[in-house]
Amino acid sequence: MDPNSTELRTGESLLKSLAHYDNIRLNATGRITREGGSNVDVFQDPDSEEEVLLCHLSGLFPFTKGATLPLLSSHINLAAVALAAHQLNVGDGSIVPEVEGLNERCNVRFTVEFVDTQLDTEYALDQVVSLIGREKGAAARRPCAFLGGTLSAVSVPTSIVTGLFGYPQVSGSSTSADLDDKSLHQLFGRTIPNDADSAVPFILYLRDILHVTKLAVVYINDPYGNAFAVGLQEAAREYAPAMDIRSIPMREGEHAEKNTIEALKETGYRYIFCAIYEHEKLLTEAYNMDVAGNGKHNWFFGDTFTGPTDLYEKESPLSLAYRGVGKLSITGGFLGMTAYDRFTEEMVKLKNPEDMQYLTSLFPEYEDPDLGRNPPFTDDKLFLSAPLESNFVSLIYEATIALGLSACSGVSSDGFLDGETHFKHFTETSFTGVSGHVSFDNITGTRDVTGTTFRLTNFVPTDVVDDATGETAVGFTPHLTDVFQNGQWEEVGDFIFNDGTPNVPRDSPPISVEEGLHWAQSILVPVAVALVAAIGIFLFFERKRRQSDSFWYIKKEELKFSDPPEVIGRGGFGLILRAEYRGTDVAVKRILSPRQRARGWKQKGSTATCFQTSDGSVAKTQNKGGQHLGLQTVRDRGFAQIVSPIRVLRRTSTPGGKGSIITIGSSETSRSKLRKNFIKEMRVLSKLRHSCIATIMGKLARSFVDSIEESNLISVFPIRCCAGARL
Numbered sequence: 001m002d003p004n005s006t007e008l009r010t011g012e013s014l015l016k017s018l019a020h021y022d023n024i025r026l027n028a029t030g031r032i033t034r035e036g037g038s039n040v041d042v043f044q045d046p047d048s049e050e051e052v053l054l055c056h057l058s059g060l061f062p063f064t065k066g067a068t069l070p071l072l073s074s075h076i077n078l079a080a081v082a083l084a085a086h087q088l089n090v091g092d093g094s095i096v097p098e099v100e101g102l103n104e105r106c107n108v109r110f111t112v113e114f115v116d117t118q119l120d121t122e123y124a125l126d127q128v129v130s131l132i133g134r135e136k137g138a139a140a141r142r143p144c145a146f147l148g149g150t151l152s153a154v155s156v157p158t159s160i161v162t163g164l165f166g167y168p169q170v171s172g173s174s175t176s177a178d179l180d181d182k183s184l185h186q187l188f189g190r191t192i193p194n195d196a197d198s199a200v201p202f203i204l205y206l207r208d209i210l211h212v213t214k215l216a217v218v219y220i221n222d223p224y225g226n227a228f229a230v231g232l233q234e235a236a237r238e239y240a241p242a243m244d245i246r247s248i249p250m251r252e253g254e255h256a257e258k259n260t261i262e263a264l265k266e267t268g269y270r271y272i273f274c275a276i277y278e279h280e281k282l283l284t285e286a287y288n289m290d291v292a293g294n295g296k297h298n299w300f301f302g303d304t305f306t307g308p309t310d311l312y313e314k315e316s317p318l319s320l321a322y323r324g325v326g327k328l329s330i331t332g333g334f335l336g337m338t339a340y341d342r343f344t345e346e347m348v349k350l351k352n353p354e355d356m357q358y359l360t361s362l363f364p365e366y367e368d369p370d371l372g373r374n375p376p377f378t379d380d381k382l383f384l385s386a387p388l389e390s391n392f393v394s395l396i397y398e399a400t401i402a403l404g405l406s407a408c409s410g411v412s413s414d415g416f417l418d419g420e421t422h423f424k425h426f427t428e429t430s431f432t433g434v435s436g437h438v439s440f441d442n443i444t445g446t447r448d449v450t451g452t453t454f455r456l457t458n459f460v461p462t463d464v465v466d467d468a469t470g471e472t473a474v475g476f477t478p479h480l481t482d483v484f485q486n487g488q489w490e491e492v493g494d495f496i497f498n499d500g501t502p503n504v505p506r507d508s509p510p511i512s513v514e515e516g517l518h519w520a521q522s523i524l525v526p527v528a529v530a531l532v533a534a535i536g537i538f539l540f541f542e543r544k545r546r547q548s549d550s551f552w553y554i555k556k557e558e559l560k561f562s563d564p565p566e567v568i569g570r571g572g573f574g575l576i577l578r579a580e581y582r583g584t585d586v587a588v589k590r591i592l593s594p595r596q597r598a599r600g601w602k603q604k605g606s607t608a609t610c611f612q613t614s615d616g617s618v619a620k621t622q623n624k625g626g627q628h629l630g631l632q633t634v635r636d637r638g639f640a641q642i643v644s645p646i647r648v649l650r651r652t653s654t655p656g657g658k659g660s661i662i663t664i665g666s667s668e669t670s671r672s673k674l675r676k677n678f679i680k681e682m683r684v685l686s687k688l689r690h691s692c693i694a695t696i697m698g699k700l701a702r703s704f705v706d707s708i709e710e711s712n713l714i715s716v717f718p719i720r721c722c723a724g725a726r727l
Contacts, residue, residue: 013354014346015082017089021054021111025141034136038416039144039167040108040407052109053415055407056141057085057400058131059114060124060148060158063364072377073390074150077172078114079350079359080393081147084400085110095343096401098431106408108417113141116364117154124154125161132165143167145403145422147396152176152223159188166419168426170403170445172395175303175330177227180444187423189445191398191438192330195224196231197449201484202273202300202328203235205456206243209482209489213240214507216267217247218260218282219275225250228275228302250276257285265291271507273300283321293320295499296506300326307457311464311473319461319474324498327457327478332394332435334455334480335387343394343434344386351384394434402438405429436485454484458495554698558582586697 024045025032032043032054041054059081061074086092089109093100115131117124134140146162146169149155155174162169163186170189171179177194179185206212217232219225229247236243246267251259260282264272272291276282279301286292292299305327312319333340350359360378377383403426410425411417423445430439437451459476466473481495494502560580568587569576577588678699685696 012352013358014349014352015086015355015358017086017109018082018111019358021089021109025054025111034142035416037166037418039419039422040411040415040417041142042415050107051415052107053411053417055108055110055144055404055417057081057110057112057403058143058146059112060117060127060146060150060154061114062119062150062154063114063116065119070377072383073393075363075378076347076384076388076390076393077150077396078362079347079384080390080397081112081114081400082359082362083346083350084397084404085112088401088404095339095346095397096431096433098405099401102405102408106411107415108404108407108411110404110407111141112362114362114364117149119151119154121154121157124149124158128158128161132161132167144407144417145169145419147171147399147403149174150392152179155179155188156185159185163187163419168403168419168423170399170426172332172397172399173392176223177231178223180441180446182443187419187445189402189423189426189440191395191402191433191447192392193449193452194446195227196234197446198302198328198330198454199228199231200235200239200449201454201489203232203239203243205328205482205484205489206271207240209491210271210504212271212507213243214267214269214271215243215245216264216269216272217245217275218250218264218272219247220250220277221252224304225275228273232273250282257282258289261285261289261291265289268508270297270505270509271300272297273302275302275304277304279305280318284317287317287321293317293323293498296509298324298326298498298505300328302327303329307459307478308476311475314463314472314474316474322459322476323461323500324496325459326481326495327459329391329455329457330395331453331455332392332398333453337453339432339434340394343397344388347384347388347393348386398433398435398438401431401433402426402429402440405431450487452484455480456482456484456489456495458493460496554581559586559588561588581697584697 024043025041032041034041039055041056043052043054044050045052059078061077062071063074063078064070087095087099088102091099091101091103093102115127117127128146131143134142136142144167146158146167148169148171149158150171150173152174155169155171156176156178159169159179163184166187168187168189170191172191174190175192175195175198177196179188179190180194206215215232215236217229219229229249233245233247236245246269248260248263248267250256251263253259264286274282283292283299286297286299287294291297299321305325307327308318308322308325312322333343335341335344350356356378382389403422406426406429407417407422409429410421427440427442427445430437432438435453437448439448439451440446441448457478458481459478461474462477464473464475465471479493479496481491481493483490483492496502497505499505558581561577566578567575568578575590577590579586579588682696682699689695
């Protein structure tokens with residue numbers, strides 16, 4: 001039969017291609033070869049006479065628990081792998097659009113085989129070693145890649161072995177973060193996020209839906225609990241920096257639950273995420289310590305939470321503690337999702353006599369003779385019925401599709417495909433799957449969390465009447481309230497919290513009056529102390545500064561001037577007068593105010609004026625009696641004025657055109673700036689000691705005689721200094 005024939009895609013049976021290629025392998029003695037280092041077998045199809053490559057997928061699933069108890073979910077997962085392999089063979093894109101027409105673009109075909117891991121690590125390793133060690137031969141069915149395991153405890157050791165021998169291994173349910181370590185698990189990938197990444201949707205739920213900023217995390221000290229606790233912290237740092245998370249590891253010992261709840265209670269936080277396996281003892285202790293069942297605290301759990309499945313006495317601790325709890329879980333989809341509905345329809349179609357016969361041939365043989373060849377539930381109406389009784393069935397279907405697409409993209413033109421190339425193309429594969437958009441981290445091969453579907457389930461109490469006793473007990477009904485798809489949450493129903501309402505509770509207790517006062521004291525008292533200290537420091541240094549300045553203050557009575565005062569120097573901003581100070585001849589530098597410079601210098605009660613003439617000299621002045629005051633021009637006595645520049649506004653001519661008067665800005669700001677600059681100059685000069693710098697003896701910042709305005713600033717220098725000294 002032509003592998004591209006429509007007969008393989010039509011008819012009641014859906015899995016015709018798998019049986020077709022199984023028969024070719026069995027009957028192709030000597031015609032199937034495998035090149036060294038390659039993981040695919042090459043043969044000539046007897047019907048089409050075309051070269052075909054066979055990639056044999058080996059599934060590692062726990063079909064039984066301890067070789068005796070059949071597990072329904074693994075048998076459903078087997079059917080999903082078979083469906084995916086068939087659709088890859090015939091290019092059926094009814095579920096995954098990227099598969100449509102694949103058989104025309106790619107000459108790789110797929111067959112499947114399954115072994116029972118029995119939920120036992122050692123037994124699973126023995127099975128893997130047996131598959132890898134098969135002898136060469138047409139009917140040997142040596143692996144091309146592995147699917148599984150279901151549990152991380154099985155995937156961790158088996159992926160080390162498969163990677164060492166160059167076989168990719170892809171799981172749809174193992175979430176341990178340890179599997180991202182490429183030094184050990186070289187060729188391991190998965191269509192499910194790891195435990196740490198699974199924390200991202202919950203942080204986004206708290207941020208976007210509940211607007212919570214405080215979270216307590218109780219976790220078990222093992223790879224699962226540690227990864228989830230770390231993942232929540234890292235997700236909060238990236239997506240909700242304002243969120244405060246307190247992580248509390250589960251205590252050990254006789255009073256583990258009590259000690260853990262005591263640490264939780266100290267946080268005061270009312271939203272708790274719990275990443276542990278045993279919940280009832282912890283929640284009972286939480287109720288006893290008023291951290292659960294009080295209408296204030298709200299508990300959330302991860303995938304390990306099976307939910308409250310029993311009936312509880314009304315008003316009992318657990319009936320109150322479980323009220324309104326939430327469960328965050330990864331899902332491969334649910335009825336109502338378009339892609340999942342299509343997938344379910346195709347799975348249900350497998351329940352026909354021909355396909356059931358083929359699926360039964362794939363079931364591992366059991367060691368318990370009481371079970372017979374087929375598990376008892378294959379004839380049960382629950383098997384391959386909607387909804388499918390497996391949480392990860394669509395994720396395992398997607399794992400098979402990912403291995404198939406990457407095999408087709410990675411195989412060389414001459415039919416060679418090694419494990420490293422296969423895995424590299426696997427990490428680069430992306431497609432629209434059943435559970436959302438499927439893509440992978442290019443290094444770890446772990447699925448991107450933003451393309452995964454999560455669901456939040458709310459457990460709401462329901463009264464149940466016992467028909468026999470007539471007593472009312474409490475059961476819990478799970479309700480889907482929120483769905484995470486394409487990186488964001490969508491609300492599909494009301495979440496009922498522990499207080500029995502959909503109103504979002506506070507994430508911490510309100511601040512009481514006493515706490516408010518305590519808070520105010522804790523903030524205001526240190527501020528007040530700091531302020532008082534700052535004022536004290538300022539006053540101390542101000543007192544020291546004034547003490548320092550007092551050394552160069554001169555009393556006006558100690559300066560003795562001739563009558564009239566003798567001017568020995570002049571400048572644009574002041575005069576230098578001769579005086580006597582404590583028996584020493586001194587030069588008195590007097591800075592004129594802007595107003596005085598603008599109008600010339602007038603003494604009180606007189607018409608004496610000093611202004612600059614056209615020849616650069618200083619005009620003599622007269623008092624009321626017409627006597628000269630003795631002002632004279634001193635062109636160069638080795639002295640220089642030390643002043644700050646003042647803005648010139650305009651220059652006007654004196655009467656008769658003999659000279660000009662400089663008008664200078666005289667605002668209060670200018671006078672204040674002049675005083676500050678003068679004081680600054682005095683503090684600097686009082687510390688200078690050099691033979692070529694005039695030693696300053698002091699200053700007088702107020703009028704020293706009645707004839708000088710209060711705004712004048714006066715400094716005193718010894719009159720003898722070396723030539724070139726600067727005043």
